[in-house]
Amino acid sequence: xxxxxxxxxFRFVDIQREHWSQNRIWPWDFLKGTIDSIRLTxxxxxxxxxxxxxxxxxxxxxxxxxxxARRLPLSYQAMGWATLVMMMLTSWQISMPRYMLAxxxxxxxxxxxxxxxxxxxxxxxxxxxxMGIFYVMFATRFGF
Numbered sequence: 001x002x003x004x005x006x007x008x009x010f011r012f013v014d015i016q017r018e019h020w021s022q023n024r025i026w027p028w029d030f031l032k033g034t035i036d037s038i039r040l041t042x043x044x045x046x047x048x049x050x051x052x053x054x055x056x057x058x059x060x061x062x063x064x065x066x067x068x069a070r071r072l073p074l075s076y077q078a079m080g081w082a083t084l085v086m087m088m089l090t091s092w093q094i095s096m097p098r099y100m101l102a103x104x105x106x107x108x109x110x111x112x113x114x115x116x117x118x119x120x121x122x123x124x125x126x127x128x129x130x131m132g133i134f135y136v137m138f139a140t141r142f143g144f
Contacts, residue, residue, distance in 0.1 A: 001018075003004050004014070008038070009086075009087070010024070010122040012086060016090045017090075021091070021092045022090045024089050024091075025090070025091045026086040027085050027089065027090060030088040030089070030090075030091075031055075031058070031088070032052055032134070033091075034054055034055050034058075035055065037051040038051045038052060038055065044073060050058075050094055051135060053096075053097055055095070056097075057096050057097040058084070058096065058098050060083050060100075061080075061100050061103060061106060062084065064105075064106045064109045064110070065077065065080045065105065065106070065109070066082070067109055067113065068080075068105060068106075068108065068109035068112065071108075071109065071111065071112050072105050076104075076105040076108065077105065077106075079103075079105065080105040080106065083102065083103050084100075084103065087099050087100075091129060097134070102103065104117050104135040110123060
């Protein structure tokens with residue numbers, strides 16, 4: 001999308017660098033930095049809200065994309081993986097869970113597996129609970 005709009009597929013990363021002093025890094029450095037921060041930081045709300053939530057969102061996104069590998073068209077898979085990798089190219093990504101909402105193939109995978117009653121009930125009970133937690137974190141200025 002940014003390639004069509006700005007003639008640069010990495011324009012998102014450039015804007016992050018220009019306005020928020022973030023640098024381009026390799027995706028494995030993103031994962032290594034996140035895991036190291038979890039290992040080396042004292043347990044607490046900031047560690048949970050920034051590093052642990054970031055790791056959980058990346059793993060959750062990858063799992064959903066893998067679960068949808070047979071069901072999603074190749075173009076949707078490519079878009080999902082490319083978006084995930086591009087978001088992992090910035091050095092300090094606090095809002096990773098929020099950016100995951102832009103990866104629309106995840107919702108298609110959830111809708112597909114939501115056809116099963118047990119999965120549907122898990123989704124319907126988990127998502128509002130998470131929404132409430134994230135709202136409280138946002139409203140109280142913690143984490144994001």
